[in-house]
Amino acid sequence: MHNKKIEILGHAISNGRGVQLNLDIAKLHTRTKIQVPIIVERAKKEGPTLLITAGIHGNEMNGIEIVRQLISKKYNKPECGMVICIPVVNVFGFLNQSRKFPDGRDLNRVFPGSSRGSLASRFAYHIMKEIVPLVDYCIDFHTGGDSRFNAPQIRINEDEESLRLAKVFNPQFVIQSGHRDRSFRQALHKLGKKALLFEGGKSLYLDEKVTEIGVLGALRVMQHLGIRDFNKELKSISERPRKPIIVKQSSWVRAKYSGMFHPFVELGAKVKKGDVLGSISDPFGYFERTIKSLYSGHIICINQSPIVNQGDAIFHITRNEDPI
Template sequence: MQSNNIEVLGHAISNGKGVQLNLDIAKLHTRTKIQVPVIVERAKKDGPTVLITAGIHGNEINGVEIVRQLIARKWNKPEAGMVICIPVVNVFGFLNQKRQFPDGRDLNRVFPGSPRGSLASRFAFHIIKEIVPLVDYCMDFHTGGDGRFNVPQIRVDQEDLESIELAKIFAAPFIVKSGQRDKSFRHALHRLHKKVLLFEGGKSLDINESVTKSGLAGALRVIKHLGIRDFTKELGMLSPKPGNSVMVTKSSWIRAKYSGMFHPSVSLGSRVEKGDVLGSISDPFGYFERHIKARFSGYVLCINQSPIVNQGDGILHITKD
C-alpha cells in the first residue's frame, strides 16, 4: 500500500504524478552504462502497487510488446494505487537479441542476487532491493525460447491460492500450476510474499498478435480486479473474450526419437488423445519418415517450430490428464 511520500530510485513520486527513471547500477567493459528505464505512474488515490515486467530474457520480444502497448495506450495510468512498468529488464540482451545478460548469465537464475556477485547478480540485487519492496503484485511477461512457441498461459505456484485466483481473473487459455524454479525472479518475489503471475506466450525473437492481445486483456482484467483502474470499456473492445481456463497440474515433453526435419500436424492449444498422430520426422532425401504418436491424452501447450530437430530434442509439450 502507498503512503504520502513514495521514493522510487531516489526520486520522490507525489500523488497523481508520473515519471520515467533509470535503474543505473553497472557499466560494461567499455564504460557504457547499463540503464534500464523504469516507468512509474501514481494515482491521486491510494491503492495497491503493481509491477509489470518483461524482457528478463533479452530475446523474448513478445512480452516487451505487451508492456509497450500498455504504456503507449496509457493503460498504465492508474485511478488508484501505482503502476511500475519495466518493459525491458535485460536491455543489453534486448539490444543484442540474446537471452543472456552481458556477462553470459541467465538473469532469471541469479535472484535475489548479491551486491558483490556477478554483473547479472548485482543487477538482480538492485531490482530486489530498490523496486520490489514497493510492490504488492507483479505480472512478468515471457515467451518460449529456441523456436518453441508456447500457447498463452499463466504459471503460478500450486500452493498459492490467491495467485491462482488472480490467474483465473487473468483468464489465459491455460493456468499451469508449477513449482518454483530456484533463483528465478518469481521464486525471489514469492519468498518476499509478493503475488506473481508469470505469463508465457509465443516464442523468442517474434511478435504474435494473438499472444499480444491475450497478454494485454489479461493484464487489464487483473488491474481492474485490483481496483487500480476500470477497464470495462477497453476489455469490451479487446479479443479474445475470456473463457474457462484449463487448469494444468501435470505435463510432459514429447522428445524426438530421430534427428531430421520436423513436421507437426497438431495446433497449439488443441486436444489430443492417446495414439493420435502429432507429426512426423523425415530425412531430407525422401527415404525416411516416422510418425510421432501421443503417448497420453491432453492439450498441446508448446510446439517446437524449428524445422530441423536432433534426437532427444523436446518437440511438443502436452498436458497430462
C-alpha cells in the same frame, strides 16, 4: 502501499505523478552504462502497487510488446495505487537479441542476486532492493525459448489468491508449477509478493493474438485489484470466449530421431495417447517416422524449428488438468 511518501531510486514519487527513471548500476568493459528505463505512474488515491515486467530474457520480444502497448495506450495510468513498468529488464540482451546478460548468465537464474556477485547477480540484487519492496503484485511477461511456441498461459504458485488472479487474467491455460531455482518468481514468492508469470509465443517473434491476450489479461487484473476501471476498454474489444484449463502436471514428447520436423497438430489441440502428432524425416526422402503422443491432454507448446535433433523437446502436453 499506504505510505504517502514513496521513493524509488532516490526520487520521491508524489501522489498523482508519473515519472521515467533509469536503473543505472552497471557498466560494460567499454565504460558504457547499462540503463534500464522504469516507468512509474502513481495515482492521487492510495491503493496496491503493481509491477509489470518483460524482457528478463532479452530475446523474448512478445512480452516487451505487451508492456509497450500498455504504456503507449496509457493503460498504465492508475486511478488508485501505483503501476511500475519495466518493459525491457535485460536491455543488453534486447539490443543483441540474446537471451542472456552480457556476462553470459541467465538473469532469471541469479535472483535475489548479490551486491558482490556477477554482473547479472548485481543487477538482480538492485531490482530486489530498489523496486520489489514497494510492490504488492507482479505480472512478468515471457515467451517460449528458441523456437518453442507457447500457447498463452499463466504460471502460478499453488495458493488461492494466485489462482484467483490467474482466473481473472483469463488465459487459455493456468499452470500450477514449482519455481525455477533462483528465478524472479521464486524471489518474489519468498517475500510474500503475488506473481503471475505469463508465457506466450516464442523468442524473436511478435504474435498479434498472444499480444492481445496479454494486454487484455493485464487490464482485467488491474481492474480486479481496483487500480483502474477498464470496463469500457474491455467491452470495446471482441474476444472469443475461452474456458481456461488448470494444469497440475505436464510432460514433453521428445524426438526419437534427428531430421526435418513436421508437426500435424495445432497449438492448444486436445489429443489422446497414441494420436499421431507429427513426423521426422531425413532430407533425402529415404525415411519418415511418425511421432505419437505418449499422453492424453492439450498441446501447450510446439517446437517450430524445421530441424530437430534426437532428444529435442518437440511437444509439451498437459497430463493432469481440470476445467476452471
